[in-house]
Amino acid sequence: MTGWLDALIQGVLLGGLYALLAAGLSLMFGVMRLVNLAHGDLIVLAAFAILVLAGKLGLDPFVAVLVALPILFVVGFALQHVLLNRTLGRDLLPPLLVTFGLSIIIENGLLQLFSADSQRLRSGAIETASIPLGGGIAVGVVPLLTLLSAISMIVLLNLIFYRTPIGRAFRATSDDLEVAQLMGVDHRRIFAVAMGLAFVVITIAALYLGLRANFDPTIGPARLLYAFEAVIIGGLGSFWGTLAGGIVLGLAQTIGARIDPEWQILAGHLAFLAVLVIRPRGLFPRAQD
Amino acid sequence: MDETASRPAQTFRIKTAGRTSHVAVVAAIAILLVLTLLPVFASRTLIQDMIFLFYMLALAQCWNLLAGYAGLISVGQQAFVGLGGYLLFALTLVGGLNPLLAIPIAGVIAALFALPTALVVFRLRGAYFAIGTWVVAEVYRLGFAQVKPLGGGTGTSLTPAVTSSVSGIEWVRMLLDVRTPAARDIISYWVALALMAGTLAAVYLILRSRRGLALGAIRDHETAAASVGVDIYRIRFAVYVATAAMTGMIGALVYLQKARISPDAAFAVLDWTAYVIFIVIIGGIGTMEGPVIGAIIFYLMQRYLADFGAWYLILLGVLGILVMLFAPRGLWGHVAERYGLTLFPTRRRLVVDG
Numbered sequence: 001m002t003g004w005l006d007a008l009i010q011g012v013l014l015g016g017l018y019a020l021l022a023a024g025l026s027l028m029f030g031v032m033r034l035v036n037l038a039h040g041d042l043i044v045l046a047a048f049a050i051l052v053l054a055g056k057l058g059l060d061p062f063v064a065v066l067v068a069l070p071i072l073f074v075v076g077f078a079l080q081h082v083l084l085n086r087t088l089g090r091d092l093l094p095p096l097l098v099t100f101g102l103s104i105i106i107e108n109g110l111l112q113l114f115s116a117d118s119q120r121l122r123s124g125a126i127e128t129a130s131i132p133l134g135g136g137i138a139v140g141v142v143p144l145l146t147l148l149s150a151i152s153m154i155v156l157l158n159l160i161f162y163r164t165p166i167g168r169a170f171r172a173t174s175d176d177l178e179v180a181q182l183m184g185v186d187h188r189r190i191f192a193v194a195m196g197l198a199f200v201v202i203t204i205a206a207l208y209l210g211l212r213a214n215f216d217p218t219i220g221p222a223r224l225l226y227a228f229e230a231v232i233i234g235g236l237g238s239f240w241g242t243l244a245g246g247i248v249l250g251l252a253q254t255i256g257a258r259i260d261p262e263w264q265i266l267a268g269h270l271a272f273l274a275v276l277v278i279r280p281r282g283l284f285p286r287a288q289d
Numbered sequence: 290m291d292e293t294a295s296r297p298a299q300t301f302r303i304k305t306a307g308r309t310s311h312v313a314v315v316a317a318i319a320i321l322l323v324l325t326l327l328p329v330f331a332s333r334t335l336i337q338d339m340i341f342l343f344y345m346l347a348l349a350q351c352w353n354l355l356a357g358y359a360g361l362i363s364v365g366q367q368a369f370v371g372l373g374g375y376l377l378f379a380l381t382l383v384g385g386l387n388p389l390l391a392i393p394i395a396g397v398i399a400a401l402f403a404l405p406t407a408l409v410v411f412r413l414r415g416a417y418f419a420i421g422t423w424v425v426a427e428v429y430r431l432g433f434a435q436v437k438p439l440g441g442g443t444g445t446s447l448t449p450a451v452t453s454s455v456s457g458i459e460w461v462r463m464l465l466d467v468r469t470p471a472a473r474d475i476i477s478y479w480v481a482l483a484l485m486a487g488t489l490a491a492v493y494l495i496l497r498s499r500r501g502l503a504l505g506a507i508r509d510h511e512t513a514a515a516s517v518g519v520d521i522y523r524i525r526f527a528v529y530v531a532t533a534a535m536t537g538m539i540g541a542l543v544y545l546q547k548a549r550i551s552p553d554a555a556f557a558v559l560d561w562t563a564y565v566i567f568i569v570i571i572g573g574i575g576t577m578e579g580p581v582i583g584a585i586i587f588y589l590m591q592r593y594l595a596d597f598g599a600w601y602l603i604l605l606g607v608l609g610i611l612v613m614l615f616a617p618r619g620l621w622g623h624v625a626e627r628y629g630l631t632l633f634p635t636r637r638r639l640v641v642d643g
Contacts, residue, residue: 035416037364086614092415096362097570097613104563105606108599221558225427228420232413266431269424273409276421280412 006137007258008251013139015230015250016147017208019243021223022230023153024201026242029231031170031194032080032088034095038103039202040224045106046072046199046206047215051119061121065207069200076199081192088191103220110217121210146208150246153201154239160197161239170194222265229272235282244283248275303637313632324482328465328475336471336478340546342588343481347488347539348561349568349580351532354492356566357575358504359528360511362415365422366562368406368429369399369533371555373540375433378550381451383438388455392480392541399537403530411526423558430556444551452548477546484542488535489633492577495531496635500524505635508575559602567609573619577633582621 021043028034036042049072054064083102087094129141161167172180173187181187209215209223226249234245249268256267275282328336348366355361376395380386386394406425413421434442452473461472495501503524506514515521540561544550554560564587572583594601616623624630 035420037420083610083614091617092360092362093356093574094613094617096364096416096419097566098610100364100563100566101606101610101613103606104559105603105610108602108606112599112603221423222427225420225424228417229424232417232421262435266428266435269428269431272424273428276409276412 002136003258005135007254009133009137009139010143011251011254012247013143013147013250014254015243015247016143016150017205017212017246018226018230018249019150019246020146020153020201020205020208022227022234022242022246023150023157023239024198024205025224025227026231026234026236026239027157027194027198027201030237031174032084032191033174034084034088035099037096037099037224038106038220039099039227040222041103041106041110041220042199043202043206043209043223044110044215044217044220046203047121047210048110048114048119048217050203050207050210051121054121061123061207061211065203068203072199072203073196076202077192077196080195081188084195085188085191103224107217107220114217116216116218118214118216119210120214121207123211127211142208142211146212149204149208150243153204154243157201157239166190166193226268229268232282233272233275235285237286238284241282241284241286248283299641301641309630310632310634321482321486325479328461328478333467333471333474336474338588338592340474340478340481341591342584343478343485344539344543345564345568345587346580346584347481347485348536348565349572349584350488350492350577351535351539352562352565353569353574353577353580354495354504354528355532357569357579358496358501358508359525360507361525361529362419363422364419364558364562364566365410365424365426366532366536366565367556367558367560368422368426369403369536370540370543370561371426371433371552372399372402372429373537373542374544374550374555375436375439376537377541377544378439378445378447381447381454382445388451388545389457389476389480392538392545395541396534396538399540400530400534402537403533406533407526407529411522411529426556426558430552433555434552440551442552444549444554446550447545447548455545474546477542480542481546484535484539488539489577491531491535493633493635495528496577496633500527501635502637504528505637564605567605569619570609570612571619573621573623573625574617576619576621576625577635578625578631579619579621583619586620 021040024043025036025039028036028039046068049068050061050064053059053067054061057064057067059067083098084095087098126141130138131141131144132138159167161170169180169185169190172183172185173190177187230245230249231242232245233248234241234243248271252271253264253268256270257264259267324339327339331339348370352363352366355363355366373395376398377388377391380391380394381388384391410418410421410425433439439445453469455473455476457476458469458472461467461475462469465472465475467475496504503514503519506517506519507521507524511521540555544555568583568587569580570583571586572581573579590601590605594604597604612619618626
């Protein structure tokens with residue numbers, strides 16, 4: 001019994017990580033209708049950026065991430081402005097294939113620079129610290145921080161989207177691009193800012209990804225799939241839905257792993273497909289597309 | 290006064306084949322003949338290279354039909370390559386079937402798998418469909434990793450008893466005076482040639498049929514196609530299942546030739562989808578000629594640049610992005626536009642006489 005309760009708690013905590021991985025993707029879907037196949041590789045890229053900054057400057061990853069954030073905001077802004085804005089339009093193919101190409105470039109670029117060795121972000125005692133809950137169940141401090149960061153991130157994103165002028169512009173371009181342009185919104189700049197913001201989310205996700213487990217340049221595509229599943233399970237267009245989707249995925253994986261360790265990933269995918277069959281628009285849908 | 294009488298009489302015809310395409314038919318027959326006889330004088334390395342070229346071309350033609358015509362951008366076709374490969378292993382190692390018979394059966398079973406798969410992934414539209422197909426391919430990979438009789442996560446090899454049971458080996462060995470492994474390659478070569486030519490013929494016939502007209506309409510404008518009565522869902526479903534069958538047969542051939550299978554290799558997104566997309570994009574999506582040119586370019590790059598490893602893949606990524614941004618119709622698209630060439634006449638043009 002304790003084992004199952006433990007699996008449930010760990011599943012929710014794992015869901016926090018998946019919600020963080022998915023929040024950036026959800027933002028890109030939401031604002032520019034961009035389906036970014038390089039999302040997982042961008043998270044891995046950000047994790048390597050934190051690793052290098054922490055190593056070179058001798059900083060703790062939690063401090064290094066503060067240095068990484070503005071740099072990656074600029075990288076995201078530039079990526080959208082220079083490359084991805086060119087791909088947007090009625091045709092589906094260009095954004096999909098350009099981001100697919102980007103995914104291959106990032107993965108192999110990282111392999112060339114850092115080799116296929118596993119890496120990890122090191123932050124001393126906090127990595128292994130845990131809080132006992134009694135009854136033989138304990139929660140790790142880092143997983144708990146991950147979930148809390150995911151929740152704060154979603155509160156923050158909702159505040160930006162619904163309480164600020166730039167958020168209004170995000171929603172306007174998302175609802176009707178042409179009308180927004182008529183009202184004087186420069187959608188190219190809005191999209192670039194949104195991508196910069198998405199990169200901030202990606203960098204926070206990368207911090208916890210690197211603290212919780214080993215990473216190497218090839219793990220990107222799997223993270224893309226988890227993030228995508230969380231977004232679709234939750235329903236497009238809602239950040240809280242994405243959090244719920246992440247938790248559903250986390251629970252499915254830990255429960256699957258509890259039955260047979262080899263089933264962890266498969267159970268997550270099957271839960272996603274089951275949601276697709278039963279509720280094709282996700283659990284908490286908002287957007288039409 | 291009668292309005293119509295004052296106008297000169299006009300008649301309309303639908304024209305498909307042009308002069309270049311008649312020449313192309315003759316050329317295609319000649320090329321097919323030369324390729325069939327190639328093993329008589331070609332080296333074993335060349336034969337092996339040609340097998341690779343043929344199956345990549347056939348895969349590209351399938352993906353082009355899916356993405357270029359039906360608008361189904363899949364990044365999960367590795368699901369059916371791997372499935373075909375595993376079915377070949379299951380049918381020969383466990384079922385004791387002759388490998389050459391196992392290839393078409395693998396295609397049929399792949400189509401049966403595609404039916405429920407389509408029901409699930411078709412709930413996702415457009416770009417979401419793309420990632421959905423990828424998830425399905427991962428489910429197939431993780432599923433086959435659980436099948437212990439086929440080696441589980443580490444995979445398995447075809448036994449010599451199976452590889453030597455390919456029919457015709459003795460005959461080729463006697464006829465062309467080669468060793469058994471070379472004879473095996475030659476049989477695989479002929480199968481690959483037949484599959485490649487068969488895929489080209491199948492895609493061509495589909496595009497020339499009534500359904501093909503509907504597919505072209507979907508490619509050009511989905512809403513307009515629906516408004517003139519094209520049942521988009523049904524035709525997409527049919528294309529998805531048909532390409533799964535073809536892809537499954539190609540997968541079976543690939544793994545008969547490789548004689549060793551593992552889940553990670555058989556369901557690799559890079560080998561069976563990324564390369565294939567690169568071929569179609571470079572050559573020209575939405576044309577039948579494009580994948581042919583793309584496959585030849587890809588084969589040459591693979592042969593001369595693959596040793597550069599990660600740099601080679603980065604180059605492929607950069608080239609793919611540049612073509613997508615600056616020449617989205619690919620090499621053939623530009624050639625065809627400039628010179629009005631068509632080798633596979635799948636387009637219908639309205640000709641006004643008088």
